[in-house]
Amino acid sequence: MVKKAASKTTKKPTAKKGLDTDRFGPSTIRDEVVLEVKNLQTNFTTKWGTVKACDGISYSVKRGETLGIVGESGSGKSVTALSIMRLIQSPPGEIAGGEVILNGRDILQISESQMTSVRGGEISMILQDPMQALNPVFDINDQVGEAIGIHQKVRGKTRWEKVVDALRKVRIPAAETRAKDYPHQLSGGMRQRVVGAIGISSNPDVIIADEPTTSLDVTIQAAYLRLLKQIQSETGAAIIFITHDFGIVAKMCDRVAVMYAGRIVEMADVREIFNNPLHEYTKALIGSVPKLEEKTGRLPQIDGQPPLLYDLPQGDSFAPRSPLKYDEKDALIRPELIEAKPNHFVQLSRCSVKDFDKYKDKVSYG
Amino acid sequence: MTTKEKVDYSHIPPAVGCSNDGEPIIQVRNIRKWYQVNKALPFIGKIDWLKAVDDVSFDVTPGKTIGLVGESGCGKTTTAKMVLGLEEPTTDGEVPIGQIYFEGEDVKTLTNAGRKEMRRSVQAVFQDPWSSLNPRMRVSTIIAEPLEINTTMTKKERDTRAGDLLGEVGLNPYQGNLYPHEFSGGQRQRIGIARALALNPKLIVLDEPVSALDVSIRAQIMNLLVDLQEEHNLAYILIAHNLATVRYMCHKTAVMYLGVVQEYGDTEAIFAKPTHLYTNALISAALPSHPDIVRDEIVLPGEVVSPVNPPPGDVFMSRTPLEVRKNHIYTKERPPLVEIGKDHYVVETPWSTVTGHDLSEFHLSVDEAM
Numbered sequence: 183m184v185k186k187a188a189s190k191t192t193k194k195p196t197a198k199k200g201l202d203t204d205r206f207g208p209s210t211i212r213d214e215v216v217l218e219v220k221n222l223q224t225n226f227t228t229k230w231g232t233v234k235a236c237d238g239i240s241y242s243v244k245r246g247e248t249l250g251i252v253g254e255s256g257s258g259k260s261v262t263a264l265s266i267m268r269l270i271q272s273p274p275g276e277i278a279g280g281e282v283i284l285n286g287r288d289i290l291q292i293s294e295s296q297m298t299s300v301r302g303g304e305i306s307m308i309l310q311d312p313m314q315a316l317n318p319v320f321d322i323n324d325q326v327g328e329a330i331g332i333h334q335k336v337r338g339k340t341r342w343e344k345v346v347d348a349l350r351k352v353r354i355p356a357a358e359t360r361a362k363d364y365p366h367q368l369s370g371g372m373r374q375r376v377v378g379a380i381g382i383s384s385n386p387d388v389i390i391a392d393e394p395t396t397s398l399d400v401t402i403q404a405a406y407l408r409l410l411k412q413i414q415s416e417t418g419a420a421i422i423f424i425t426h427d428f429g430i431v432a433k434m435c436d437r438v439a440v441m442y443a444g445r446i447v448e449m450a451d452v453r454e455i456f457n458n459p460l461h462e463y464t465k466a467l468i469g470s471v472p473k474l475e476e477k478t479g480r481l482p483q484i485d486g487q488p489p490l491l492y493d494l495p496q497g498d499s500f501a502p503r504s505p506l507k508y509d510e511k512d513a514l515i516r517p518e519l520i521e522a523k524p525n526h527f528v529q530l531s532r533c534s535v536k537d538f539d540k541y542k543d544k545v546s547y548g
Numbered sequence: 549m550t551t552k553e554k555v556d557y558s559h560i561p562p563a564v565g566c567s568n569d570g571e572p573i574i575q576v577r578n579i580r581k582w583y584q585v586n587k588a589l590p591f592i593g594k595i596d597w598l599k600a601v602d603d604v605s606f607d608v609t610p611g612k613t614i615g616l617v618g619e620s621g622c623g624k625t626t627t628a629k630m631v632l633g634l635e636e637p638t639t640d641g642e643v644p645i646g647q648i649y650f651e652g653e654d655v656k657t658l659t660n661a662g663r664k665e666m667r668r669s670v671q672a673v674f675q676d677p678w679s680s681l682n683p684r685m686r687v688s689t690i691i692a693e694p695l696e697i698n699t700t701m702t703k704k705e706r707d708t709r710a711g712d713l714l715g716e717v718g719l720n721p722y723q724g725n726l727y728p729h730e731f732s733g734g735q736r737q738r739i740g741i742a743r744a745l746a747l748n749p750k751l752i753v754l755d756e757p758v759s760a761l762d763v764s765i766r767a768q769i770m771n772l773l774v775d776l777q778e779e780h781n782l783a784y785i786l787i788a789h790n791l792a793t794v795r796y797m798c799h800k801t802a803v804m805y806l807g808v809v810q811e812y813g814d815t816e817a818i819f820a821k822p823t824h825l826y827t828n829a830l831i832s833a834a835l836p837s838h839p840d841i842v843r844d845e846i847v848l849p850g851e852v853v854s855p856v857n858p859p860p861g862d863v864f865m866s867r868t869p870l871e872v873r874k875n876h877i878y879t880k881e882r883p884p885l886v887e888i889g890k891d892h893y894v895v896e897t898p899w900s901t902v903t904g905h906d907l908s909e910f911h912l913s914v915d916e917a918m
């Protein structure tokens with residue numbers, strides 16, 4: 183590390199031109215849907231009964247767009263992602279219905295061998311924990327090269343050049359030397375970049391980033407988020423960001439889908455979600471997080487526990503935790519996801535949406 | 549309970565940022581935990597020290613929370629373990645001596661009765677509610693275990709107390725008959741808190757008490773802790789990565805880097821005017837609470853360095869984007885905490901604070917940061 187003097191008079195180390203990616207400006211979204219999920223249903227057979235982990239999920243993402251999927255543990259975020267990748271183990275799991283349209287075709291209908299080249303090709307998954315994603319016994323060249331070899335069918339010198347190029351793309355200094363290192367020889371930040379290099383090596387159209395629940399150091403997390411933004415600006419990929427954390431949504435996403443008990447309860451542009459949330463669950467998730475920017479008074483909290491998916495209430499599964507007063511019979515109605523305002527969707531239930539009456543004309547049970 | 553005569557604090561060594569106000573329960577003075585990482589041969593090799601905690605001082609007072617914050621490996625848990633008596637501060641050989649005082653008495657010279665009293669008074673709740681409870685024990689037994697060991701209560705009395713404690717943490721007394729696996733993560737954390745409360749402690753060490761919990765449950769647990777603190781005048785030491793949690797829960801905050809407290813004082817004073825570059829870097833990297841809040845990041849050069857044989861001077865030296873003048877005294881000697889405002893202290897060197905700089909000077913680009 184070369185130290186540089188940055189005293190006030192000598193040098194101002196401000197950001198270089200062309201590096202606006204780390205400023206988290208809005209991503210360049212192209213008006214072209216790259217992935218569309220329609221009424222996706224995935225069930226698990228367990229000894230307690232059928233778990234509808236993904237219960238009729240529909241969403242789409244455009245090129246260059248970042249869609250956040252947020253919701254508490256067990257709400258079905260990962261199962262939805264794994265269903266899109268067709269990585270649900272059967273048994274106990276089964277994709278029971280729906281369509282996953284990637285670049286114009288339903289990938290639930292293609293053969294397994296075709297799917298193998300789609301996976302890690304047109305669509306790829308990046309894990310946040312770099313140690314989990316890298317194999318300690320192979321060097322970096324082997325691991326990045328393997329990914330490149332599969333999708334680009336290149337070997338030898340060409341493959342090597344592509345590996346070095348991929349490492350440069352994620353700004354790994356001295357890429358030629360680093361490529362010969364093993365994972366343990368790299369710093370945490372560098373390993374993250376290698377995982378990123380693998381993720382983009384196939385020029386994916388869609389990247390799914392599934393963030394595990396473990397808490398990372400803020401600086402490491404920030405570096406990971408920067409890396410994703412940078413990859414996006416370099417490849418124009420759509421990103422589906424799965425997270426628990428509305429802070430990540432605020433920082434990263436253009437649009438958000440909020441999941442509860444296997445279903446989407448609200449979906450809208452990120453600012454709309456923060457400024458005008460309609461569903462009580464969304465309001466509670468946003469409101470129950472302490473703020474760094476100011477001293478917060480007592481936090482509003484969501485009472486109760488997340489529901490067990492094999493034992494879901496019949497109608498509105500959020501009703502038991504809703505702070506609103508409602509009639510028991512309304513809780514038995516299965517709410518529909520409606521477009522309350524342009525591009526703002528909400529699962530409209532009397533029990534969980536305060537403004538129900540405003541939109542009740544849009545549903546049969548209104 | 550025995551009523552204690554007024555505690556005498558006059559003999560407690562002074563430390564920057566610590567007064568004897570508020571009748572501290574625990575006072576930590578210049579403690580160190582140095583782990584020997586090699587076996588040095590006598591007279592030949594030099595010992596390699598991993599300095600997990602190096603010269604830390606603070607006071608813990610009733611009804612107040614002190615937060616220890618900083619990145620993984622900066623020594624937060626090690627500090628807490630020393631307070632809990634799970635680790636001995638290092639004092640052998642070349643290592644300077646530090647002390648921990650419990651209600652004005654050096655813990656090393658406590659009588660057996662004093663030691664017992666301290667063990668009752670200082671409890672802990674850990675991060676992982678999944679592994680910290682014995683899966684084969686009923687919850688009421690788990691909660692009553694400290695009572696069985698430390699009191700002469702009968703089984704019946706213990707069960708009643710366990711039921712009361714369950715109620716106090718928002719669970720139903722009948723749930724005492726269940727086993728840990730029958731509870732969710734948030735409920736298990738409540739059980740851990742009930743157990744910590746069993747002996748009417750004065751201080752509870754909370755090591756990342758909510759970070760393993762679901763977001764929707766965190767507020768429940770934080771609010772419970774705040775309520776219990778008010779009700780019982782409890783002191784907390786809260787260890788957290790998350791600065792927003794610290795701001796919500798803590799009256800005082802110590803920002804640690806590489807085993808050393810870099811900024812210390814009243815939480816609001818620190819957040820109003822974060823002064824150490826490291827504190828500013830942490831804040832700049834924290835997630836925003838609204839999409840319109842865009843923080844320019846301060847990316848410090850390099851990575852967190854190893855705590856093995858850290859430089860003799862300022863441990864932050866290798867991470868600063870500012871010029872480190874050769875032969876400056878603080879390249880050779882540890883810089884002290886300096887008072888810069890009301891109840892606000894920071895390690896001050898020409899390169900470690902933002903004082904006299906415009907924050908935008910530090911908004912480094914990714915390339916430069918690598």
Ligand SMILES: Nc1ncnc2c1ncn2[C@@H]1O[C@H](COP(=O)(O)OP(=O)(O)OP(=O)(O)O)[C@@H](O)[C@H]1O
Nearest residue numbers: 226233235254255256257258259260261262274491
């Ligand atoms: N192999 C399986 N067998 C049975 N149930 C399963 C299986 N995999 C997932 N599930 C169930 O599906 C539901 C959704 O799980 P999923 O992993 O998608 O949650 P998630 O939203 O990703 O949660 P987290 O935030 O904790 O990762 C859960 O209730 C889970 O128990």
Ligand SMILES: Nc1ncnc2c1ncn2[C@@H]1O[C@H](COP(=O)(O)OP(=O)(O)OP(=O)(O)O)[C@@H](O)[C@H]1O
Nearest residue numbers: 583598599600619620621622623624625626627855
């Ligand atoms: N028994 C031990 N022997 C040697 N080194 C140790 C031991 N325990 C801890 N350390 C080291 O001491 C340093 C501080 O560890 P500590 O667990 O206190 O960090 P922390 O701030 O709690 O980190 P985290 O946020 O990851 O929990 C680390 O470098 C750690 O590897």
Ligand SMILES: [Mg+2]
Nearest residue numbers: 259260261392
């Ligand atoms: Mg998941």
Ligand SMILES: [Mg+2]
Nearest residue numbers: 624625626755
């Ligand atoms: Mg720790």
